[in-house]
Amino acid sequence: MALDSHIEKVLWTAGEISDRVAELAAEITSDCSPNSPAPALVGVATGAFVFLADLVRQIKLPISVDFIRADSYGAGTESTGAPRLSLDLKLDVTGKHVILVEDIVDTGSTVASLIAHLEKKGASSVSVCAFLDKPARRKVEFRVVGSGMQCPDYFVVGYGMDFAEAYRNLPYVGVLKPEFYS
Numbered sequence: 001m002a003l004d005s006h007i008e009k010v011l012w013t014a015g016e017i018s019d020r021v022a023e024l025a026a027e028i029t030s031d032c033s034p035n036s037p038a039p040a041l042v043g044v045a046t047g048a049f050v051f052l053a054d055l056v057r058q059i060k061l062p063i064s065v066d067f068i069r070a071d072s073y074g075a076g077t078e079s080t081g082a083p084r085l086s087l088d089l090k091l092d093v094t095g096k097h098v099i100l101v102e103d104i105v106d107t108g109s110t111v112a113s114l115i116a117h118l119e120k121k122g123a124s125s126v127s128v129c130a131f132l133d134k135p136a137r138r139k140v141e142f143r144v145v146g147s148g149m150q151c152p153d154y155f156v157v158g159y160g161m162d163f164a165e166a167y168r169n170l171p172y173v174g175v176l177k178p179e180f181y182s
């Protein structure tokens with residue numbers, strides 16, 4: 001298939017991803033006490049849409065789901081370091097436990113700015129569930145509570161993640177051949 005020929009190497013196959021997502025969903029389900037309200041899962045658009053859809057369908061709690069958006073990469077591979085909120089929540093999260101769902105935490109600036117925003121909106125607590133955690137490039141320190149995989153220091157694509165808006169639809173995570181990064 002033409003799209004696969006753009007990929008230099010696959011880091012995680014669709015099967016490996018689905019096994020890990022099932023474990024994360026089980027952790028979220030078991031961490032929530034039966035007497036406390038179910039959390040709100042907030043996906044960071046656009047990248048988190050595939051992970052969020054897989055994750056929520058395996059959580060056995062009456063959660064709510066919404067999206068938020070903060071842009072910092074544009075069409076490149078370097079963060080601007082100053083994410084801009086470009087889509088806010090529809091849900092009222094006052095007094096709610098929010099799980100911010102990310103495809104990847106890289107420098108950490110997107111998640112850090114969104115945690116501050118959700119706390120300002122009255123969330124009682126905010127935790128982060130990221131499919132990939134890439135600590136090598138972290139600039140803003142915070143704790144990723146649930147993470148799927150530790151990502152080596154590559155700019156990766158697939159499973160929701162893009163380069164210049166392409167490759168989000170790949171069912172696996174991989175690294176592009178150098179000629180496709182320009």
Ligand SMILES: O=P(O)(O)OC[C@H]1O[C@H](OP(=O)(O)OP(=O)(O)O)[C@H](O)[C@@H]1O
Binds near residue numbers: 104
């Ligand atoms: O930790 P950071 O360095 O802030 O990078 C992580 C963020 O960057 C990407 O989003 P992007 O802003 O590119 O938008 P997208 O989700 O629409 O691809 C990714 O989906 C994360 O949201």
Ligand code: HPA
Binds near residue numbers: 073
């Ligand atoms: O490695 C990455 N791939 C895609 N989008 C990203 N946004 C931050 N890091 C990445």
Ligand SMILES: [Mg+2]
Binds near residue numbers: 048
């Ligand atoms: Mg994103």
